[in-house]
Amino acid sequence: MTATPGAGTGRTAVEIARDVRSGAVTARQVVEDYLARIGAHDGTVHAFLEVTGEAARAAADAIDLRVAKGEDPGPLAGVPVALKDNLCTRGVPTTAGSRILEGWRPPYTATVVERLTAAGAIPIGKTNLDEFAMGSSTENSAYGPTRNPHDHSRVPGGSSGGSAAAVAAGFAPLALGSDTGGSIRQPAALCGVVGVKPTYGAVSRYGLIAFASSLDQIGPFAATVADAALALSAIAGPDQMDSTSWPRPFPPLHLDRGVEGLRVGIVAELSGEGIAGDVNARVRAAADALSDLGAKTDEVSVPGARYALSAYYLIAPAEASSNLARYDGVRYGMRADAADITEMYGATRERGFGAEVKRRIMLGTYALSAGYYDAYYGQAQRARTLLIRDFAAAYESFDVLLSPTAPTTAFALGAKTSDPLTMYLSDVCTIPTNLAGHPGITVPFGVGDDGLPVGVQVLAPALGEPVMFRVAAALEASG
Amino acid sequence: MAASLSRDDVVHVARLARLALSDDEVERFTEQLAAVLEHAADVAGLDTAGVAPTAHPLDLVNVLRDDVPRPCLDRDEVLAMAPAVEDGRFRVPKILGEP
Numbered sequence: 001m002t003a004t005p006g007a008g009t010g011r012t013a014v015e016i017a018r019d020v021r022s023g024a025v026t027a028r029q030v031v032e033d034y035l036a037r038i039g040a041h042d043g044t045v046h047a048f049l050e051v052t053g054e055a056a057r058a059a060a061d062a063i064d065l066r067v068a069k070g071e072d073p074g075p076l077a078g079v080p081v082a083l084k085d086n087l088c089t090r091g092v093p094t095t096a097g098s099r100i101l102e103g104w105r106p107p108y109t110a111t112v113v114e115r116l117t118a119a120g121a122i123p124i125g126k127t128n129l130d131e132f133a134m135g136s137s138t139e140n141s142a143y144g145p146t147r148n149p150h151d152h153s154r155v156p157g158g159s160s161g162g163s164a165a166a167v168a169a170g171f172a173p174l175a176l177g178s179d180t181g182g183s184i185r186q187p188a189a190l191c192g193v194v195g196v197k198p199t200y201g202a203v204s205r206y207g208l209i210a211f212a213s214s215l216d217q218i219g220p221f222a223a224t225v226a227d228a229a230l231a232l233s234a235i236a237g238p239d240q241m242d243s244t245s246w247p248r249p250f251p252p253l254h255l256d257r258g259v260e261g262l263r264v265g266i267v268a269e270l271s272g273e274g275i276a277g278d279v280n281a282r283v284r285a286a287a288d289a290l291s292d293l294g295a296k297t298d299e300v301s302v303p304g305a306r307y308a309l310s311a312y313y314l315i316a317p318a319e320a321s322s323n324l325a326r327y328d329g330v331r332y333g334m335r336a337d338a339a340d341i342t343e344m345y346g347a348t349r350e351r352g353f354g355a356e357v358k359r360r361i362m363l364g365t366y367a368l369s370a371g372y373y374d375a376y377y378g379q380a381q382r383a384r385t386l387l388i389r390d391f392a393a394a395y396e397s398f399d400v401l402l403s404p405t406a407p408t409t410a411f412a413l414g415a416k417t418s419d420p421l422t423m424y425l426s427d428v429c430t431i432p433t434n435l436a437g438h439p440g441i442t443v444p445f446g447v448g449d450d451g452l453p454v455g456v457q458v459l460a461p462a463l464g465e466p467v468m469f470r471v472a473a474a475l476e477a478s479g
Numbered sequence: 480m481a482a483s484l485s486r487d488d489v490v491h492v493a494r495l496a497r498l499a500l501s502d503d504e505v506e507r508f509t510e511q512l513a514a515v516l517e518h519a520a521d522v523a524g525l526d527t528a529g530v531a532p533t534a535h536p537l538d539l540v541n542v543l544r545d546d547v548p549r550p551c552l553d554r555d556e557v558l559a560m561a562p563a564v565e566d567g568r569f570r571v572p573k574i575l576g577e578p
Contacts, residue, residue: 107556201537214534240544246537310519321496328497330569335562340573346499358498362489362508363515365496375523381532383522388533421514437536462536 013079013173013227017120020078023067027060027078031122034080038125038171046146047156047166049085050093051125056080059122074120076234081116082166082175085126086133087218088207089113096209097131097141097159100333100352110207111242112176112218112235119234124172127162131354132324133183133211135159136426139417140356147413148191150452154410157187157426160221164191167221174231175221180211181312182406182430184219185442189405189455192444194228194472195221197430199462200437201246203232204239212319213244215312215434225443225472229253232465251466255473259293262471265300265398267459270429276408278448283404286445286456289478290402290471300394300401304387308432311387313424314367314380315435320357321364327352359420384435391436395461400471404429405442405455429457439465441472445479484513 011019011030019025035053042048063073083089086096088106095101113123130140138146138161146161148154149169156165160177164187167175177184179197188195196219203218210216220231236250266287271280287297329335329348336347353361367376394401407428416423433440439462442455456475460468489509493500500508554567563570 104560107552107560199537200535201539243542244535244539245542246539247542307521307525310522313515314519314522325497329562330571331557332560333562338572341571342497343499344572345497349497350499350501353498355504358500358504359508359511361496361498362492363512366484366488366492366512366516369492369495376519378532379525379527380519380522381534382527382530383525384533385530386525386527388536420511421518424515435533437533 011173012224013076013222013230016079016173017075017077020063020067021072027063027122028057030078031056031060031080031124034124034172041169042171044147044152045149045165045169046144047127047162047169047171048082048125049095049128049143049162052092052123056122056124059117063120063122074118075230076116077120079121079174080124080172081121082125082127082163082172083113083123084129084160084163084175084177086129086178086209087113087176088209089123089126092126094126094209095143096133097129097143098352098354098357099142100327100348102334104332108207111204111239113207115235121174121234127160127166127175129162130159131357132209132320133159133178133180134320134356134360136182136186136423137416138162138187139413140354142354145413148410150192151410153412154452155190155413157190157406157410159183161187163221164188164193164195167191167193167223173223174227176218176235177221178208178211178216178218179434180215180316181434182427184221185430185440185455185457186406186427188221189442189453190410192453193221193223194225194444195219195442196228196232197433197440198232198236198465199246199439201244202236202250202439202463202465204242204245206239206241210323212316213323214319215316225469225476226255228441229255229469246463251463253466253469255469257470259290259295259471259474262295262400262467263398264290264295264297264471265394265401266297267305267401267403268299268301269303269305270403274407274425274428275404276448279404279406279408279454282446282448282454283402283456286475287402290474293474293478300398302390302394302401302432304383304390305432307383308387308435309424309428311380311383312431312435313363314376315384317360317364318367318377319364321361321368324357324361356420387432388436391438391461399467400464401459403457403459405457409448409450409452409454433459438462439468441468443472443475443479445475484509484516
């Protein structure tokens with residue numbers, strides 16, 4: 001199985017929407033093609049926790065009816081989209097990959113899903129993830145791992161591994177994921193697809209099951225940069241239901257403006273020690289390709305990138321321990337029977353959460369406990385400010401920054417499950433962006449020594465998506 | 480920051496977090512959490528005197544929407560997803576001891 005763009009139907013999302021709007025193909029036919037491919041191959045890949053075939057067929061027929069009546073169903077007309085299973089979908093099971101939410105059907109729908117469907121897109125299913133988005137391999141799902149479509153003995157990355165694998169396997173032309181420390185970009189890189197972490201606040205988090213609220217951001221997976229831009233443009237923009245959403249319109253993304261004269265900085269701290277040689281070689285090749293297109297490339301130092309991982313593993317667990325306090329067996333999800341309420345809380349959470357989630361709740365509760373709050377969480381939040389200053393200094397001399405997306409290509413299932421710290425290092429290249437609140441995109445750029453995909457990451461300052469997408473489009477064209 | 484994490488610390492934190500951990504988990508977490516906290520020492524070493532903490536990268540303060548009544552979640556739909564309900568409310572096990 002290969003990750004050719006639009007492998008499900010031989011068309012990209014841009015082409016599907018164009019053809020559905022013109023009547024050249026029906027949305028129903030598009031949906032049937034993808035459902036058939038899921039039926040044939042997802043038994044092996046396990047990208048989906050739930051395939052919503054009947055609802056997708058009904059939505060497709062409604063789109064086709066509108067086209068027949070001469071209406072325009074929108075810029076994503078008839079485009080199937082896979083949704084990470086931490087995005088709430090009213091009436092459709094939403095588990096966050098956890099036993100504690102098994103069987104839960106949300107009473108409301110996430111803003112991003114409402115916006116996609118309003119633009120004509122068709123949700124086709126819910127994808128697998130590390131429990132509550134905590135992990136880098138999708139092996140922490142309570143419902144079993146997802147396999148990398150390029151090599152079934154390897155992980156797809158994580159935590160949005162199901163969404164990355166769905167696009168890579170041609171099960172859907174588009175998918176949504178969430179990225180708290182790299183959970184969109186790292187699996188996209190390992191699966192050879194495009195993945196975008198937008199500026200914090202660019203996309204509403206309403207209806208996203210919260211992990212670390214000051215870092216979480218929803219974004220798209222796609223086979224092409226143009227498809228990712230189409231999806232992001234549909235979901236971005238202010239939302240009254242998210243007080244952290246940026247209150248002004250999201251800027252338009254133009255992919256055809258080239259990179260001539262742009263200044264591209266290669267992040268020194270993310271291109272040496274700890275990064276595999278074959279991955280570094282692809283980043284150098286990407287820089288050379290941009291130089292050939294008229295960009296000016298040079299190395300740049302972002303000193304804070306060295307301690308970003310440490311700061312992240314104080315901040316994210318602290319916020320998670322607070323967010324996950326709501327899973328107490330009272331209002332939703334599972335409950336373990338016990339004689340009194342305190343015992344019920346403890347037993348429900350002990351049985352309902354997996355090992356990694358418990359580990360992070362413990363770490364976060366410790367970091368927030370009396371006497372440690374300022375030393376851990378407070379210090380880490382101040383470290384974010386220092387990191388943002390380092391980025392600001394770099395962006396005085398450069399328009400975008402370039403780095404690997406992940407330190408290695410896809411690793412073997414089981415290779416890192418016994419050592420949490422080793423697993424955490426998978427996100428060393430992506431975490432600095434989350435802490436800064438900046439956008440990042442990964443674009444497939446060739447393969448490593450093992451023949452598996454390598455992703456190159458383009459970073460930009462807050463709300464710098466327009467220049468970031470220009471560089472991504474240039475890399476895609478020359479990759 | 481604390482130099483190391485003891486087994487007692489882990490038991491205490493598990494109680495705060497309402498997690499009825501097994502003895503095996505307490506052992507394992509004592510070791511694993513200590514390793515992560517040790518890795519965090521580079522953050523502890525930063526000079527952050529006079530540096531303000533960051534929680535949002537964009538300049539947003541007290542965002543409020545217009546105070547207009549709007550539909551809320553459907554009560555029956557919400558209660559239908561609860562582990563136990565009674566008379567339109569969430570039912571929980573005993574909260575207080577016998578009088």
